[in-house]
Amino acid sequence: MTTEQTTSPPRAGVGIAAQGLSQSVRSGRQILTDISVSIAPGELVAIIGASGAGKTTLLEILSGVQRPVAGTVTYDGTTTAGTIGVVPQDDIIHSELPLARTLRYAAQLRLPSTTGPAEISDRVAEVLAELRLTDRAGTPVGLLSGGERKRASIAVELLTRPGVFFLDEPTSGLDPAIAVELLRALRALADTGATVVLTTHQVTDVDHCDRVVVLTRQGRLAFTGAPAAAREFFGLRSLLEVHLRLDEATQPAEWPDRFAEQRPAEPPPRSTDCDVAETSPRRVGRLRQWAVLSARNAEIVVRNRLTLAILLGSPLMVLGMFALLFRPGAFEPTRPSPTVTVMILFWIAFGGFFFGLTYGLLQICTELPILRRERLAGVRLVPYLLAKVAVLLPLLAVVDLALLGVLRGMDRLPPVGGADFAALYATLLLSSAAALALGLLCSAAVSDAAQATLMLPMLCFPQVLFVGAILPVPAMAVGGQWLSYAMSNRWAFEGLGHTAGVERLWRDGGSPLGPPLLATYGDSFSRPVWIDWLVLGGFVLLFLGAAWAVLLRRDPRRAS
Ligand SMILES: Nc1ncnc2c1ncn2[C@@H]1O[C@H](COP(=O)(O)OP(=O)(O)OP(=O)(O)O)[C@@H](O)[C@H]1O
Ligand SMILES: [Mg+2]
Known part of the structure; x- marks a missing residue:
C-alpha cells in the first residue's frame, strides 16, 4: 500500500514546547510531575506508558483541554495555538447520519460563517478523499467499521485544516492491519506539515513516529526523543519490553533521573507567562x-x-x-x-x-x-x-x-x-x-x-401527588401545600380547570356533589389563566x- 498523496495544501505545522508540567487531582495525588518536552512542527509523536501513567492527562494538557497545576505549554512560542484538532478516544459522532451529512454539519459548525455551501461541499469531499472514505460518504456512521469510524472521527477535525492534532488512543481496538493504515494516514498528515500527537498502548505504533514520549507509572518523564534513541537508552532491541524495563527499576525515579542526567540540552522554549491556549477561536455566530x-x-x-x-x-x-x-x-x-x-x-x-x-x-x-x-x-x-x-x-x-x-x-x-x-x-x-x-x-x-x-x-x-387533583391543595399537609407551588403540573391543572369553567359547572350544574367538591378545592380554579x-x-x-x-x-x- 502506498502512502496516499493528498491534494491539500501544506499546513503550517506548529512547534509545541511544554515546560515543567505537573498535574494533581482533587485528592491531592500527583499524576504528572515536571514533564518537559519539545515537539517540532510536522512531527508525529507517540506518548506511551502503562495504564494510568497519565498519557491522556498529558495529551489534554498539551491540547489545552486541561490546565496543569504547574508549567506552561507554548505553541510556536505563543500561548495561542490557532486551530487545534482534538480527537478523543470514543467514537463520538451521531450514528444515524450518513458520513457526508455528519461532516457537512461539522463543517458548518467549525468553518467561518462566510464559507458558502459549495465551499463546504468541496472541503467535505477533500477530507473524505484524504482519509480514503469517499466511497463511504453515504453510509450511516453507525454502520462503518471500527477503523473507518476512527478515520471519520479524525475527518471531523481535519475539516478546519488544523496545524496540530491530538488523538487519544486512535489505534486501540483496531485490528493490526487497520491500525497500520490509520497510522499511515496520520503519517501523511504529518508529512503535509501538521504536528500530530497521539497516545497509544500499541508499542508497534511507535515505529511510525518521529518521537516517542515515555511516561513511568508515577507520571514522570522517562524519555523523549527518536524511537531509535529510546531503544538505545533503555538497552532494548524493541520497545515492546519498555514497560518491563521501567518496572524493573529499583526506584520509581531511576529512569527519569537517568534520563535527566544525560538529556541533551534542548533550547529553552520561548515562553510567555500566561494561560493555556485558547484553542477554539469562535468563528461561527x-x-x-x-x-x-x-x-x-x-x-x-x-x-x-x-x-x-x-x-x-x-x-x-x-x-x-x-x-x-x-x-x-x-x-x-x-x-x-x-x-x-x-x-x-x-x-x-x-x-x-x-x-x-x-x-x-x-x-x-x-x-x-x-x-x-x-x-x-x-x-x-x-x-x-x-x-x-x-x-x-x-x-x-x-x-x-x-x-x-x-x-x-x-x-x-x-x-x-x-x-x-x-x-x-x-x-x-x-x-x-x-x-x-x-x-x-x-x-x-x-x-x-x-x-x-x-x-x-x-x-x-x-x-x-402534589398537583391538587387527587388530594385538593387545601386538604394537604402544610409541607405538601408548599411543595405544590413547585409543581409545574399544578399550574397547568388549575389553568385548564379555570378555562374549562369548572367553578360555574360545579356550583350551578345541578349535581349534588358539585358545591361540596368546590368547597374542598377552595379557590384553586379562580385565578385568571394568564x-x-x-x-x-x-x-x-x-x-x-x-x-x-x-x-x-x-x-x-x-x-x-
Ligand atoms: N479527574 C480525575 N480524578 C481523579 N483521578 C484522576 C482524574 N483523571 C485522571 N485521574 C487519575 O490519573 C491517572 C492518570 O490518568 P490518565 O487517564 O491520564 O492515564 P492514562 O495513561 O491515559 O491511562 P490509560 O492508558 O488507561 O488510558 C490515573 O491513575 C487516573 O485514575
Ligand atoms: Mg488514557
Whole structure:
C-alpha cells in the first residue's frame, strides 16, 4: 500500500514546547510531575506508558483541554495555538447520519460563517478523499467499521485544516492491519506539515513516529526523543519490553533521573507567562450554530424512524386509553360529573407534562461526548439548548393539539368556543414546554441513559401527588401545600380547570356533589389563566437556565 498523496495544501505545522508540567487531582495525588518536552512542527509523536501513567492527562494538557497545576505549554512560542484538532478516544459522532451529512454539519459548525455551501461541499469531499472514505460518504456512521469510524472521527477535525492534532488512543481496538493504515494516514498528515500527537498502548505504533514520549507509572518523564534513541537508552532491541524495563527499576525515579542526567540540552522554549491556549477561536455566530444544530437534530429525529414512531406513537396510545377510560358528557352543563371532570383535567395536564419530560430526558445524556467535543470546537450552550427546543417543541405542539382536539371532538371536554380552546391549548403547550425543559435539565445532570430512565418515576410521582387533583391543595399537609407551588403540573391543572369553567359547572350544574367538591378545592380554579401561563413560562426559563448552568459546570475546560 502506498502512502496516499493528498491534494491539500501544506499546513503550517506548529512547534509545541511544554515546560515543567505537573498535574494533581482533587485528592491531592500527583499524576504528572515536571514533564518537559519539545515537539517540532510536522512531527508525529507517540506518548506511551502503562495504564494510568497519565498519557491522556498529558495529551489534554498539551491540547489545552486541561490546565496543569504547574508549567506552561507554548505553541510556536505563543500561548495561542490557532486551530487545534482534538480527537478523543470514543467514537463520538451521531450514528444515524450518513458520513457526508455528519461532516457537512461539522463543517458548518467549525468553518467561518462566510464559507458558502459549495465551499463546504468541496472541503467535505477533500477530507473524505484524504482519509480514503469517499466511497463511504453515504453510509450511516453507525454502520462503518471500527477503523473507518476512527478515520471519520479524525475527518471531523481535519475539516478546519488544523496545524496540530491530538488523538487519544486512535489505534486501540483496531485490528493490526487497520491500525497500520490509520497510522499511515496520520503519517501523511504529518508529512503535509501538521504536528500530530497521539497516545497509544500499541508499542508497534511507535515505529511510525518521529518521537516517542515515555511516561513511568508515577507520571514522570522517562524519555523523549527518536524511537531509535529510546531503544538505545533503555538497552532494548524493541520497545515492546519498555514497560518491563521501567518496572524493573529499583526506584520509581531511576529512569527519569537517568534520563535527566544525560538529556541533551534542548533550547529553552520561548515562553510567555500566561494561560493555556485558547484553542477554539469562535468563528461561527450563535444564530448560525442554532440553525445548524436544529437542522441536525431534526435530521437525526427523522432518520431514526423508530424513535420518531415512539415519540409520536406513545401519545396516540395514551389518547386511546383516555378515550376508553372516560365516558362522554362529563362536562354536560345540566348533568355534570364533577369527580370525572377533575380526573379528565388532571390526566390531560399530566399527559402534557409526561410527553414533554420524556421528550427531553434522553436528549443530552446520550450525546455528552459529542457536546464536549463540540464545545471545544466553539459551540455555545445557549444555541445548543435552544436547538433541542426548536425541534422537540413543534412535535409536542402537534401531540398536544391532537390530544385536546380529539378529546373535544369525542365530547370528553366542555363544548368551549375557539378562544377558550386556544387558551386550553396554550396552557397544555406551556406545561409541556416546562416539562421538556425539566427533562433537558435532568438529562444534562446525569451521565447516561440508564440514570435518566431511573429518574423518571422520581420526577413523575410528585407531579401526580402534589398537583391538587387527587388530594385538593387545601386538604394537604402544610409541607405538601408548599411543595405544590413547585409543581409545574399544578399550574397547568388549575389553568385548564379555570378555562374549562369548572367553578360555574360545579356550583350551578345541578349535581349534588358539585358545591361540596368546590368547597374542598377552595379557590384553586379562580385565578385568571394568564397567571398560570406566567408561572409556567417562568418554569421554562428556570429549568433551561439551570440546564445551561449544569452544562457549564461540566465544561471540559473546567476539568482538572
Ligand atoms: N479527574 C480525575 N480524578 C481523579 N483521578 C484522576 C482524574 N483523571 C485522571 N485521574 C487519575 O490519573 C491517572 C492518570 O490518568 P490518565 O487517564 O491520564 O492515564 P492514562 O495513561 O491515559 O491511562 P490509560 O492508558 O488507561 O488510558 C490515573 O491513575 C487516573 O485514575
Ligand atoms: Mg488514557
